[in-house]
Amino acid sequence: MSTKGASSGTAAKKRRPRDSLSRDVILEAAETIAVRDGLEGLTFAALGQELHAHATSIYRHFRDKDELVLELIDVLRAKSYDKELTSTGDWREDLRFTAKAIHANYQRYPSLAHQMSVRTTRRPTEFRNVEFALDALRRAGLDDASAATTLRVFGNFVRSTSAMEASIRALPDKVRATDELAWEIEYRQLPAEEFPNISRMSDGLMTVGDPQIFEEALEMMLDAIELRAQRQAADGG
Amino acid sequence: MSTKGASSGTAAKKRRPRDSLSRDVILEAAETIAVRDGLEGLTFAALGQELHAHATSIYRHFRDKDELVLELIDVLRAKSYDKELTSTGDWREDLRFTAKAIHANYQRYPSLAHQMSVRTTRRPTEFRNVEFALDALRRAGLDDASAATTLRVFGNFVRSTSAMEASIRALPDKVRATDELAWEIEYRQLPAEEFPNISRMSDGLMTVGDPQIFEEALEMMLDAIELRAQRQAADGG
DNA sequence: AGCAGATAGTCAATGGCATTGACTTGATTC
DNA sequence: GAATCAAGTCAATGCCATTGACTATCTGCT
Numbered sequence: 001m002s003t004k005g006a007s008s009g010t011a012a013k014k015r016r017p018r019d020s021l022s023r024d025v026i027l028e029a030a031e032t033i034a035v036r037d038g039l040e041g042l043t044f045a046a047l048g049q050e051l052h053a054h055a056t057s058i059y060r061h062f063r064d065k066d067e068l069v070l071e072l073i074d075v076l077r078a079k080s081y082d083k084e085l086t087s088t089g090d091w092r093e094d095l096r097f098t099a100k101a102i103h104a105n106y107q108r109y110p111s112l113a114h115q116m117s118v119r120t121t122r123r124p125t126e127f128r129n130v131e132f133a134l135d136a137l138r139r140a141g142l143d144d145a146s147a148a149t150t151l152r153v154f155g156n157f158v159r160s161t162s163a164m165e166a167s168i169r170a171l172p173d174k175v176r177a178t179d180e181l182a183w184e185i186e187y188r189q190l191p192a193e194e195f196p197n198i199s200r201m202s203d204g205l206m207t208v209g210d211p212q213i214f215e216e217a218l219e220m221m222l223d224a225i226e227l228r229a230q231r232q233a234a235d236g237g
Numbered sequence: 238m239s240t241k242g243a244s245s246g247t248a249a250k251k252r253r254p255r256d257s258l259s260r261d262v263i264l265e266a267a268e269t270i271a272v273r274d275g276l277e278g279l280t281f282a283a284l285g286q287e288l289h290a291h292a293t294s295i296y297r298h299f300r301d302k303d304e305l306v307l308e309l310i311d312v313l314r315a316k317s318y319d320k321e322l323t324s325t326g327d328w329r330e331d332l333r334f335t336a337k338a339i340h341a342n343y344q345r346y347p348s349l350a351h352q353m354s355v356r357t358t359r360r361p362t363e364f365r366n367v368e369f370a371l372d373a374l375r376r377a378g379l380d381d382a383s384a385a386t387t388l389r390v391f392g393n394f395v396r397s398t399s400a401m402e403a404s405i406r407a408l409p410d411k412v413r414a415t416d417e418l419a420w421e422i423e424y425r426q427l428p429a430e431e432f433p434n435i436s437r438m439s440d441g442l443m444t445v446g447d448p449q450i451f452e453e454a455l456e457m458m459l460d461a462i463e464l465r466a467q468r469q470a471a472d473g474g
Numbered sequence: 475a476g477c478a479g480a481t482a483g484t485c486a487a488t489g490g491c492a493t494t495g496a497c498t499t500g501a502t503t504c
Numbered sequence: 505g506a507a508t509c510a511a512g513t514c515a516a517t518g519c520c521a522t523t524g525a526c527t528a529t530c531t532g533c534t
Contacts, residue, residue: 015483015484015527015528015529016482016483016484017483017529018481018482018483018528018529018530019481019482019529019530020482020483021482021483043519043520043521044520044521044522045519045520045521053483053484054483054484054485055484055521056483056484056485056521056522056523057482057483057484059521059522059523060481060482060483061482064521064522065521065522066412114351114404117401117404118401118404118405118408119408119412119416121405122416122417122419122420123416123419123420124419124420124422124423124424127423127424127427127432127435130434130435130442131431131432131433131434131435134434134435134438135434138434144437144438144441145438145441147434147438148438148440148441148442149441149449149450149453150453151442152442152447152450153450153453153454153457156398156401156402156450156454157394157398157454159401160397160398160400160401161393161394161397161398163397163401164354164355164393164396164397164400165393167351167354167355168355168358171355171356175303175356179356179359179360180359182359182360182361183359183360183361185361186361186364187361187364190364194368195364195368196368197367197368197371197372197375197384198364198367198368198371200381201371201381201382201384201385203385204381204382204385204386205367205385205388205389210389212386213386213389213390213393216386216387216390217390217393217394220390220458220461220462220465221457221458221461223460223461223464223465224457224458224460224461224464225457227460227461227464228457228460252498252499252500252512252513253511253512253513254500254512255499255500255501255510255511255512256501256510256511257511257512258511258512280490280491280492281491281492281493282490282491282492290512290513291512291513291514292492292513293492293493293494293512293513293514294511294512294513296492296493296494297510297511297512298511301492301493302492302493
């Protein structure tokens with residue numbers, strides 16, 4: 001009944017119905033691919049296939065790939081942690097919460113993490129988080145100027161550390177294996193006299209992707225913030 | 238005289254003399270290009286041109302681009318900070334020194350920084366730095382286990398923060414401008430009642446590439462290490 | 475109803491890129 | 505001085521983003 005007869009028979013090439021494509025539809029497909037194949041798999045060709053559309057149709061909705069990826073990142077963030085953001089009253093707990101949310105989001109999409117950390121730092125959609133964190137820092141006892149500086153320090157720390165951890169996870173297994181092998185081989189040849197510390201602590205140094213590291217680092221950062229606040233209180237009083 | 242007569246006349250295509258290519262020669266050319274055009278400009282074609290050789294000749298010396306880049310990174314690091322590494326006796330100063338050396342190196346080659354942070358973490362060539370840092374941490378008062386953990390925390394922190402700062406610097410100007418514009422526009426529309434902290438501290442929040450951030454973060458990390466050592470001493474005694 | 479224009483999908487082509495396999499050349503060795 | 509083998513070269517492949525021309529299809533207008 002519809003336009004071009006042969007829609008029933010043997011896999012006829014159909015033109016996608018008009019207006020069936022949109023930013024949202026495309027972003028959904030992009031997410032599917034990104035989750036399945038990572039950023040490397042996210043090509044216009046793959047997108048076209050996923051959408052049963054011609055690859056270049058996407059250009060009707062996004063200027064270029066960068067625009068698409070950036071918006072995908074925003075979508076994914078919104079999904080993960082723009083929801084509930086209510087203070088517990090404990091500034092440490094509040095900062096810990098935001099940090100872990102970012103960290104978790106980066107680990108969920110490892111191959112996007114680097115872009116997230118580098119392009120996302122000043123997105124308008126983050127105002128709410130910035131306000132929340134600033135409030136926590138004020139409650140920690142920092143004055144306005146220190147809170148602003150510390151926010152940037154803390155934000156950079158959380159983002160960059162999370163991104164690096166994720167990026168290492170996102171490396172192809174083969175690459176990681178090769179990298180580790182190179183280390184192993186030379187490690188065994190280290191003279192204990194020249195490298196006493198390494199020799200003594202060898203076990204503690206090997207694991208790299210350990211999620212424990214982030215937790216430890218986070219607590220240390222929070223300690224440092226607390227210390228800074230104490231010093232400021234001492235100065236002021 | 239030489240082989241194929243016409244070497245004098247109008248720009249004859251010469252074959253590169255045998256054995257005139259080597260890993261070192263290629264890496265030197267790679268460095269030239271990387272400094273001039275960044276990692277994006279470092280292609281086999283560009284390399285070929287720089288070397289007056291056919292692009293694919295390089296495959297006789299490196300398995301693939303990854304191998305080349307990785308070795309380039311190693312060369313650059315060796316140049317920057319494998320030289321002098323003598324303790325000042327002050328553990329804080331020693332850790333600060335290594336951190337700043339890494340940071341400086343990353344900023345010198347911004348487009349390589351991300352790879353440096355992700356691929357370099359366990360290179361055999363870093364044993365000397367690891368040993369040095371571990372020694373400093375022991376002198377700070379940490380026991381073996383804590384020193385090992387803290388080293389990883391500190392190393393991750395330094396590398397990732399430095400890499401992120403560099404990566405942002407390495408973004409094309411156009412991209413950065415666009416990103417900042419988006420923020421600016423929405424920023425002006427924020428209701429001060431809903432975002433009191435942001436509104437009050439606006440000035441302190443705008444600058445992103447500020448090198449001050451790294452310094453602040455570093456001192457905070459060192460504070461945290463000191464605190465940890467103090468706690469450990471208190472526990473033990 | 476029928477036409478004009480615009481919008482959204484499609485298609486074919488381009489140019490950049492890494493990588494591969496077949497070739498050539500020249501030095502070394504017997 | 506012929507065989508050999510490594511090191512340069514060349515042509516081709518395949519993946520990728522991006523562009524400009526083409527073509528349906530929907531909208532509103534008369």
